[in-house]
Amino acid sequence: MTTASLVLELVERVWNGGDLEGLPEYYAPTFDHNGGTVSLEDLVEWHQDEARTWAGTSYVILDCVATEDSVALRWRASSTHVGPWRTVTPTGGRIEWTGAHFFRVDNDRIVAMHSVTDRRDEAAQLSARISPPEPLDER
Numbered sequence: 022m023t024t025a026s027l028v029l030e031l032v033e034r035v036w037n038g039g040d041l042e043g044l045p046e047y048y049a050p051t052f053d054h055n056g057g058t059v060s061l062e063d064l065v066e067w068h069q070d071e072a073r074t075w076a077g078t079s080y081v082i083l084d085c086v087a088t089e090d091s092v093a094l095r096w097r098a099s100s101t102h103v104g105p106w107r108t109v110t111p112t113g114g115r116i117e118w119t120g121a122h123f124f125r126v127d128n129d130r131i132v133a134m135h136s137v138t139d140r141r142d143e144a145a146q147l148s149a150r151i152s153p154p155e156p157l158d159e160r
Contacts, residue, residue, distance in 0.1 A: 025087035
């Protein structure tokens with residue numbers, strides 16, 4: 022299996038299909054997620070939390086670039102807001118947002134995943150205001 026086919030299969034089976042039992046087929050037992058170490062159990066919990074907030078989520082891959090050990094995806098997602106998101110109560114509204122994921126693969130398992138998402142666009146579609154974090158005091 023190529024790195025691209027591994028990640029694209031993950032998107033269809035888990036992200037779009039909701040098959041959380043399949044996660045061990047794609048990820049190492051622990052892996053780097055945005056600079057911190059997480060476990061498969063942590064990832065399952067994250068997916069379950071997301072499912073309580075968003076229903077019918079569907080990801081469309083806009084771009085996929087792969088090498089022997091890494092994959093970059095740019096995607097567009099759409100979903101229905103069914104649970105609390107930050108300070109926003111459920112609206113029942115359907116929204117779309119874009120993002121990108123960067124995966125590193127070793128021995129046919131994802132060992133690192135980094136992501137960026139347009140949270141401001143999500144918030145705007147939900148009529149929510151989000152503020153950037155306060156700047157660090159660099160004294």
